Amino acid sequence: MNIKLFLKNEQSTNLLGLIFTKILNSHKEGLVVSLKGEMGSGKTTLVRAIIKELGHVGSVPSPTYTLIEPYRISNKPIYHIDLYRIEEDLELEFIGWNDFEANSLIFIEWPERVHRVYKSSDIMIDFDLDIEGRKVKIKSMSSKGTSLIKNIESEIKLQKNIIIL
Numbered sequence: 339m340n341i342k343l344f345l346k347n348e349q350s351t352n353l354l355g356l357i358f359t360k361i362l363n364s365h366k367e368g369l370v371v372s373l374k375g376e377m378g379s380g381k382t383t384l385v386r387a388i389i390k391e392l393g394h395v396g397s398v399p400s401p402t403y404t405l406i407e408p409y410r411i412s413n414k415p416i417y418h419i420d421l422y423r424i425e426e427d428l429e430l431e432f433i434g435w436n437d438f439e440a441n442s443l444i445f446i447e448w449p450e451r452v453h454r455v456y457k458s459s460d461i462m463i464d465f466d467l468d469i470e471g472r473k474v475k476i477k478s479m480s481s482k483g484t485s486l487i488k489n490i491e492s493e494i495k496l497q498k499n500i501i502i503l
Contacts, residue, residue, distance in 0.1 A: 342503040346471035355387025357493045372449035375465030421448040
């Protein structure tokens with residue numbers, strides 16, 4: 339299952355983050371959300387909106403230089419990972435890939451850099467820059483992802499600032 343959207347600005351991206359958060363709050367299992375798109379396409383903006391909406395107080399920096407930014411919100415482990423500098427599976431061990439807790443919420447930017455990560459995604463969000471905003475494709479990669487996307491789509495239909503394509 340997939341949804342195609344048009345986000346006209348950062349406010350629309352933040353609104354999508356709010357919708358994701360609403361759905362994620364009812365999801366207790368672990369989840370891997372991968373985000374593809376060129377630099378500046380909105381990947382970090384979306385993750386930042388979700389993490390803040392989940393209840394994090396303080397800054398939510400891009401993991402571009404640290405590779406991983408860990409959070410613990412309401413006793414749930416959350417990881418924001420940037421794989422832009424990772425070139426092969428073996429390097430995942432150095433960032434603790436196998437040590438993440440089973441119920442972790444993991445956001446991964448640049449998943450296409452490591453095939454193993456790409457295959458483990460539950461949801462893939464693909465950002466494409468457009469002259470007037472961003473085209474976003476949200477695709478389920480697992481049964482968990484399909485269930486969540488159905489709920490997200492229902493919420494998006496209630497919004498005016500996000501256009502379903």
